[in-house]
Amino acid sequence: MYAPVSEIFCSVQGEGPYVGSRQAFVRFSGCNLSCSYCDTPTGSPGMSRFEEKSGSGSFSYLENPLSGDAVERMVASFGNIHSVSLTGGEPLLHAEFISGLNISKPLYLESNMTLPHMAKKVRDKLSYVSGDVKMIPPSSVEDFDDHIERTIECFRVLKNTKNRDCFCKIVITKDTDADDIEGVVGAISGYISCLVLQPVSQAESLPKQGYLLDLQEKLLDNVDTKIIPQTHRMWGCL
């Protein structure tokens, strides 16, 4: 099978509870959402870039879409990795391609958790699920209640088990509604190992520090809740 991939590189996980773990990253193109704060181009470039030597900033290019063989070979070239991050864009758009991949290292999915029917196709292959809840303004999706229902169903499909660590991240901006968050977190708390509140990276959209700390205090009644900003941006790595 083939899939559009914007880049493959090796770095360390910059977000959430596995921050600092060495990973190969496979970034698929295309997304079914368009979050206002998104820090990543989601379109489909004609060429896929591959950073053979991690941290070099030097890339070779392959024409899209890539074959499963090509992705497997590039990922296998990286030494001593903890896991392989499947990110994007939205990787679940390419669930069939992912289910056909033959990769010996644990798979770590980074998803917007809105495609539960696609999640079913990959659930048995995943060792880690970093699932977002997208508190995008209700007006930006056609049916906000349906968006939240699909999110909850996706967490149920990919829930934490003895073989799979499923945790949740929520990007918090100054416009995020605390009551909405408490509602969804109540519904998914039984499916996740912990919750990470991730302050948005754009300084002008940051919430007040007291708001984040008050929200954490409330959520801790229900689930282990940490506040962890993105760390890869602090030292400029991919």
Ligand SMILES: C[S@@+](CC[C@H](N)C(=O)[O-])C[C@H]1O[C@@H](n2cnc3c(N)ncnc32)[C@H](O)[C@@H]1O
């Ligand atoms: C680019 S997304 C790709 C995976 C998937 N589409 C998703 O949203 O989870 C990877 C992670 O970056 C986070 N992210 C994107 N833009 C961000 C920003 N401006 N500040 C903080 N986190 C951000 C997303 O919320 C998600 O957790």
Ligand SMILES: Nc1nc2[nH]cc(C(=O)O)c2c(=O)[nH]1
């Ligand atoms: N270092 C690093 N850590 C990350 N964690 C999630 C990322 C993503 O864009 O999915 C990401 C990324 O792009 N780089």
Ligand code: SF4
């Ligand atoms: S779901 Fe992920 S990739 Fe898609 S727009 Fe939102 S943050 Fe960006």
Ligand SMILES: [Mg+2]
């Ligand atoms: Mg990123």
